[in-house]
Amino acid sequence: MSTLKTLLVYDAAVTFSAAIGRFLRSSPVPAADAEQLRRSSKSIADNIAEGHGYGAGRNRLRVYRLARGSAQESLNQLRGLLDDDLIPRAEFYTLFNRGRVIVKMLSSQIGD
Numbered sequence: 001m002s003t004l005k006t007l008l009v010y011d012a013a014v015t016f017s018a019a020i021g022r023f024l025r026s027s028p029v030p031a032a033d034a035e036q037l038r039r040s041s042k043s044i045a046d047n048i049a050e051g052h053g054y055g056a057g058r059n060r061l062r063v064y065r066l067a068r069g070s071a072q073e074s075l076n077q078l079r080g081l082l083d084d085d086l087i088p089r090a091e092f093y094t095l096f097n098r099g100r101v102i103v104k105m106l107s108s109q110i111g112d
Contacts, residue, residue: 007052009105013045013067016098020074023095029086037077043070044102061110068106075099 020041024034044067051063078096081087087095 007048009102009109010045010048010052012098012102012105013048013071016071016074016095016102017041017045019095019098023087023091027086029081033077033081033086037074037081040070040073040077043067044074048106064106064110068103068110071099071102071106075103 020037024038027034029037047063047067047070051060051067054060054063075096078087078092078099082089082092
């Protein structure tokens with residue numbers, strides 16, 4: 001059985017959230033948009049930790065789906081920043097690709 005520390009998707013989510021935080025600290029993103037992206041990116045790892053704590057079963061899958069939704073929300077927020085020219089393309093693709101990997105990892109964990 002894997003522990004939370006060895007769960008790769010959890011590690012990826014923590015790394016993603018930290019990268020989002022570093023980007024937001026050095027960017028001109030409006031406060032409301034920054035807070036929404038910060039919250040959605042942090043909730044990914046929080047939900048993975050919560051789901052893992054439930055053990056195998058429906059509750060874990062339900063909360064992993066919430067984590068996947070938060071990851072997809074973060075991706076949508078990043079797209080909006082790109083559309084508004086508030087994130088350089090190179091940084092966008094780095095963050096966006098990390099987020100996509102998390103979505104795929106969670107989908108694999110869920111079985112969808």
